[in-house]
Amino acid sequence: MMPLELYDYEPLVFGPGESPPLTSIEEEIIALKREKNAVLLAHNYQIESIQRVADFVGDSLGLAYKAAETDADVILFCGVHFMAETAKIVNPEKTVILPDMEAGCSLSDSCPADKLAAYKAANPGLYVVAYINCSAAVKALSDVICTSGNAVQIVKQIPEEREILFVPDQNLGQWVSRITGRPMQLWPGSCYVHVLFTVQSLERIRGQYPQAPIVAHPECIEMVRDMADEVCSTEKMIGFAREHPSDTIIVVTETGMIHRLRREVPEKTFIAGPTDTCACNECRFMKMNTIEKTLEALKNLQPRIELPEDLRSAASKPIQRMLDWSRR
Ligand code: 13P
Ligand code: SF4
DSSP states (O other), X not given: OOOOOOOOOOOOEEOSOOOOOOOHHHHHHHXXXXXXXXXXEEETTSOHHHHHHOSEEEOHHHHHHHHHHOOOSEEEEESOHHHHHHHHHHOTTSEEEOSOTTOOOHHHHTSOHHHHHHHHHXXXXXXXXXESSSXXXXXXXXXXXXXXXXXXXXXXXXXXXXXXXEESBHHHHHHHHHHHOOOEEEOSBOOTTGGGOOHHHHHHHHHHSTTSOEXXXXXXXXXXXXXXXXXXXXXXXXXXXXXXXXXXXXEESOTTHHHHHHHHSTTSEEEEOOOSSOSOOOOTTGGGOOHHHHHHHHHHTOSBOOOOHHHHHXXXXXXXXXXXXXXX
């Protein structure tokens, strides 16, 4: 049998380069932020233009801390819905806006709250660890929240005798379980972006750049994680890139991460981890926030995240536990 031909592509290579001057729309956003006493928090996967005008760009954990600490009146959150919702949960007095309310998350959608409630009812006594990529209703049903940046640290603090249910990402859960040695029940959810990286797609790019180390996100499947030199959250990828002696690094996560890496580690070259069908891998939800929608949201202070107080308060308890436990 003939082996399947892989599609032909040019690897996406980002070498050292200058950042272009601010555009008029970017300048308008910066001026409006001052006028409205707004802070712009952006996730590492946002488009470059949004990252350039943000006050803080980071991973889910860093963004949750920034949202909890800010004294701005308005939080303009450029990320996906569950991230903006987390900002509102920890900061109910503030106006929290998200440029596009449709910016969801396939992983969050894979764990509906009613299904989790039914599972808990049928299996009483479980200690529920929820990855932050879930709805407020799922957070409210959980004992503690974690992010990819602190999941190992959080799980290590759960009393030994408790049986753990990890929701909603089976890949992150499996990674944490392997590192901590804690057996866990895993909810069968996954991120549609990260599961597109395959052994085959990474073997090919590694063949083209044999000296470059691979850094991968724990939402990738186990066989892909096993090929990586380092598995970590998007924030920890910055430290890895800075410290690794190689001047070229293969980045196996959403391609927006490379904007942040280029700003923080400008002397190095980054190669986007390819999938079997594309040289890059973008999250369509993260990319729903455009620079135009960001400006409109700031002008109108809409669309806003609103939550019923009982739900907000129930969801805030496991988030607060996470923030406390990850300071330890
Ligand atoms: P990080 O917390 O590592 O930034 O990951 C968030 C995310 O959505 C990954 O797909
Ligand atoms: Fe959700 Fe995956 Fe997009 Fe992250 S990359 S927001 S986990 S769909």
